[in-house]
Amino acid sequence: MYAYDDLDGTLVRERATQFRNQVARRISGDLSENEFKPLRLRNGLYLQLHAYMLRVAIPYGLMSASQLRALARIARRYDRGYGHFTTRQNVQFNWIRLEDVPDILDELAGAEMHAIQTSGNCIRNTTTDQFAGVAADEIEDPRPWAEIIRQWSTLHPEFSFLPRKFKIAVSGAPNDRAAIAVHDIGLSMRRGPDGETGFKVWVGGGLGRTPMLAEAIREFLPGTDLLSYLEAILRVFNVEGRRDNLYKSRIKILVAALGVDRFRDLVEAEWAHIRDSALRLDGAEIARIRDQFAPPPYDAAVDCGQFAGKRFEDVAFASWSATNLFPHRRSGYAAVTVSLKPVGNIPGDMTADQMDALADLADEYSHGEIRVTHRQNLVLAHVRQDRLYDLWRALDSLGLATPNLMRVTDIIACPGLDYCGLATARSIPVAQRLSERLAEIDERHDLGELTINISGCINSCAHHHVAHIGILGLEKAGAESYQVTLGGSSAEDASLGKIIGRGFGADEIVSAIETVIVAWLERRDDGERFLDSLRRLGLTPFRDALYGAERTTE
Amino acid sequence: MMLIDYSNTNPTVADDPWTHVADGAALPTDRPATISLQRWKAERDGLTGRNLPLGLRLESHERVDEILPDLPRFALIALEFPNLNDGRHFSTARMLRERYSFRGRVRAVGQVLRDQINLMKRCGFDQFELSAGRDAASAVSAFEEISAVYQPAADARPTIGYQRHRQFERAMAT
Amino acid sequence: MARMVITGNRLGDGAVVWRGAEGDWSRDIASAAIHATEGQLARSLDAARVEEACGRIIGVYEVEIEMRDSDILPSRLRERIRAGGPTVSAA
Numbered sequence: 001m002y003a004y005d006d007l008d009g010t011l012v013r014e015r016a017t018q019f020r021n022q023v024a025r026r027i028s029g030d031l032s033e034n035e036f037k038p039l040r041l042r043n044g045l046y047l048q049l050h051a052y053m054l055r056v057a058i059p060y061g062l063m064s065a066s067q068l069r070a071l072a073r074i075a076r077r078y079d080r081g082y083g084h085f086t087t088r089q090n091v092q093f094n095w096i097r098l099e100d101v102p103d104i105l106d107e108l109a110g111a112e113m114h115a116i117q118t119s120g121n122c123i124r125n126t127t128t129d130q131f132a133g134v135a136a137d138e139i140e141d142p143r144p145w146a147e148i149i150r151q152w153s154t155l156h157p158e159f160s161f162l163p164r165k166f167k168i169a170v171s172g173a174p175n176d177r178a179a180i181a182v183h184d185i186g187l188s189m190r191r192g193p194d195g196e197t198g199f200k201v202w203v204g205g206g207l208g209r210t211p212m213l214a215e216a217i218r219e220f221l222p223g224t225d226l227l228s229y230l231e232a233i234l235r236v237f238n239v240e241g242r243r244d245n246l247y248k249s250r251i252k253i254l255v256a257a258l259g260v261d262r263f264r265d266l267v268e269a270e271w272a273h274i275r276d277s278a279l280r281l282d283g284a285e286i287a288r289i290r291d292q293f294a295p296p297p298y299d300a301a302v303d304c305g306q307f308a309g310k311r312f313e314d315v316a317f318a319s320w321s322a323t324n325l326f327p328h329r330r331s332g333y334a335a336v337t338v339s340l341k342p343v344g345n346i347p348g349d350m351t352a353d354q355m356d357a358l359a360d361l362a363d364e365y366s367h368g369e370i371r372v373t374h375r376q377n378l379v380l381a382h383v384r385q386d387r388l389y390d391l392w393r394a395l396d397s398l399g400l401a402t403p404n405l406m407r408v409t410d411i412i413a414c415p416g417l418d419y420c421g422l423a424t425a426r427s428i429p430v431a432q433r434l435s436e437r438l439a440e441i442d443e444r445h446d447l448g449e450l451t452i453n454i455s456g457c458i459n460s461c462a463h464h465h466v467a468h469i470g471i472l473g474l475e476k477a478g479a480e481s482y483q484v485t486l487g488g489s490s491a492e493d494a495s496l497g498k499i500i501g502r503g504f505g506a507d508e509i510v511s512a513i514e515t516v517i518v519a520w521l522e523r524r525d526d527g528e529r530f531l532d533s534l535r536r537l538g539l540t541p542f543r544d545a546l547y548g549a550e551r552t553t554e
Numbered sequence: 555m556m557l558i559d560y561s562n563t564n565p566t567v568a569d570d571p572w573t574h575v576a577d578g579a580a581l582p583t584d585r586p587a588t589i590s591l592q593r594w595k596a597e598r599d600g601l602t603g604r605n606l607p608l609g610l611r612l613e614s615h616e617r618v619d620e621i622l623p624d625l626p627r628f629a630l631i632a633l634e635f636p637n638l639n640d641g642r643h644f645s646t647a648r649m650l651r652e653r654y655s656f657r658g659r660v661r662a663v664g665q666v667l668r669d670q671i672n673l674m675k676r677c678g679f680d681q682f683e684l685s686a687g688r689d690a691a692s693a694v695s696a697f698e699e700i701s702a703v704y705q706p707a708a709d710a711r712p713t714i715g716y717q718r719h720r721q722f723e724r725a726m727a728t
Numbered sequence: 729m730a731r732m733v734i735t736g737n738r739l740g741d742g743a744v745v746w747r748g749a750e751g752d753w754s755r756d757i758a759s760a761a762i763h764a765t766e767g768q769l770a771r772s773l774d775a776a777r778v779e780e781a782c783g784r785i786i787g788v789y790e791v792e793i794e795m796r797d798s799d800i801l802p803s804r805l806r807e808r809i810r811a812g813g814p815t816v817s818a819a
Contacts, residue, residue, distance in 0.1 A: 011702035051742040097741035157676035161641025418814035
């Protein structure tokens with residue numbers, strides 16, 4: 001993975017020192033809260049319901065074992081012994097004191113980590129596929145490009161006060177595991193006519209109040225032109241994006257208002273001016289960064305008979321192998337998903353002890369590397385198949401081996417009203433109760449791939465619009481009211497879920513979801529995925545099951 | 555108001571000879587003055603005889619594109635920040651410097667936070683109006699806080715990429 | 729008017745605090761001054777905003793409450809969670 005040189009390290013240390021001074025000036029009163037707020041947001045520090053929350057960046061979801069240990073130390077020393085992994089591959093600490101943040105940032109800097117631009121109206125963490133570098137279907141590893149984008153976007157002086165937040169995702173494979181269709185800029189790797197590396201460029205995706213799928217603005221962009229093209233898009237956004245209305249200031253609104261053709265014209269016109277500038281990437285710098293993502297030294301001969309044998313012997317291991325393993329491009333290896341969704345527990349949370357233990361397992365089994373996924377899980381990407389059984393037993397003893405990747409209990413939930421100052425309803429208790437109820441049903445009926453995402457407010461940080469079953473928690477007449485959407489997908493067949501009808505109270509939502517599942521099981525073709533059944537059947541059978549004789553308008 | 559001037563080698567707190575004149579008010583005869591874009595467009599020809607330096611003040615939604623051929627007439631362009639979130643003129647300043655080769659003063663006015671001036675400098679601003687009562691030494695030290703920069707901008711600061719390239723060349727030469 | 733108390737967060741550690749009758753800020757909602765009239769509330773809010781401007785407290789606002797026996801209980805779910813802490817815990 002990318003290792004800082006002196007220059008990278010200097011920037012992060014300088015930024016930590018700068019923030020230390022800003023905190024001191026705030027505490028002394030030299031800076032008012034109004035002046036300080038944009039500064040602390042640019043450093044990932046929110047004031048939430050109970051305390052400050054610090055969002056630490058995990059660039060494109062990749063970290064080393066020693067970085068995970070640094071997070072464990074911070075959880076223990078400065079928080080309440082746990083952290084929460086997010087849908088944008090970052091980590092959050094919920095109980096932070098402002099006074100401690102300068103020391104936290106210094107510790108993070110020591111581990112080549114930071115909280116730069118994890119919040120605020122600036123370019124956020126550029127995310128990618130959790131199986132980058134090991135997926136067999138990859139055109140090329142997207143991570144070097146994500147690192148190139150990270151550097152270019154860090155403390156970019158022109159784009160530090162954008163109309164709104166800005167999120168970029170890069171996918172290296174035709175199977176989109178990076179949700180590029182719902183990002184402000186989505187980059188999908190392509191090969192050019194001469195076999196050169198390049199990207200198809202998408203703009204204007206995003207969820208929240210007005211969910212939209214991105215539109216393609218360029219079929220092929222050569223890799224050397226990546227930064228100049230991004231700069232052109234950001235400049236058009238910075239200048240033309242709306243500043244008068246918080247709910248209409250994302251780039252998706254601008255693209256929709258101008259129309260994609262007019263938007264493209266503006267970008268291409270701007271790009272023509274800067275295409276041949278210092279932003280043009282040279283082969284040497286691309287190579288230098290690519291070299292840092294070279295595969296680890298894989299072993300030559302791996303006995304896969306062992307793995308088959310263990311699956312035969314141990315039913316629980318077989319069950320986990322069937323769900324939580326991803327085929328590796330290197331024969332004899334597998335990419336392991338470490339589930340942070342034990343049934344009935346808080347999705348995405350991990351204790352400091354678990355972090356330390358997993359760091360040791362990463363060192364022992366996976367060349368010291370851990371990835372964070374969009375589903376609030378973790379990945380050990382380089383595991384020998386003949387060691388999977390031992391790894392599984394270790395994970396199981398830590399409560400990290402729930403065999404549920406992409407299944408109904410692999411629920412994505414934002415912190416919701418239990419933690420977040422923006423929330424309108426709680427999401428975690430719904431996730432916990434649903435998980436328990438649906439685990440039973442899954443056990444009996446083998447529901448297969450079925451994603452459920454629960455957002456505690458319209459900002460949709462849990463990406464409920466792109467879940468097979470999405471739940472949005474609102475407040476109606478002083479009580480929590482949960483709206484259900486069906487049929488979303490964040491993969492290359494991206495679609496936005498449709499609202500199925502009136503919302504359900506906190507005491508109704510679990511049985512409502514159960515009703516949906518039962519209605520599906522009655523009509524499911526053999527082994528069919530929920531999403532496919534839904535696309536085949538439409539919403540009517542589900543509406544009828546939920547609302548019966550009531551007719552609701554959409 | 556405290557004016558920071560960084561149009562020379564070092565930033566200093568400076569006296570301000572400039573004044574902004576409202577539309578309709580007479581221009582002073584003893585000092586340089588800025589006028590609004592609207593006024594420039596309306597009175598353009600009438601202002602050519604003026605001996606004293608003239609400046610332009612742009613609101614956050616206004617663009618220089620409309621008056622490109624006139625840029626050499628202005629000794630100073632003031633770009634207004636109506637609040638701490640509106641970053642449009644970071645782009646305007648860069649265009650003035652990098653695309654239109656504007657050589658006069660580019661001044662940040664309005665809601666300008668000491669913690670933004672380093673970023674503004676990188677975009678081509680060379681004067682900054684901070685609210686009065688601020689600590690001058692602290693303001694000036696804002697420019698030194700981040701020396702390592704990744705991306706090229708309107709300033710001449712060598713980027714991290716450039717420094718790496720030089721290190722590589724030096725290593726190759728030995 | 730419904731009964732109101734005044735709340736904010738402590739600057740240094742973000743802790744939820746409640747404004748008492750003497751203008752003291754405490755983590756315990758039981759010590760919050762209860763306001764029954766618009767006038768009382770307005771006067772306290774003015775004072776609280778001055779305290780906010782002086783820097784130790786941020787995000788001052790008013791919260792509607794009801795009395796349960798002798799306990800002060802925020803009316804809205806959000807405010808109850810804010811006062812009482814998360815309703816969830818790790819299994």
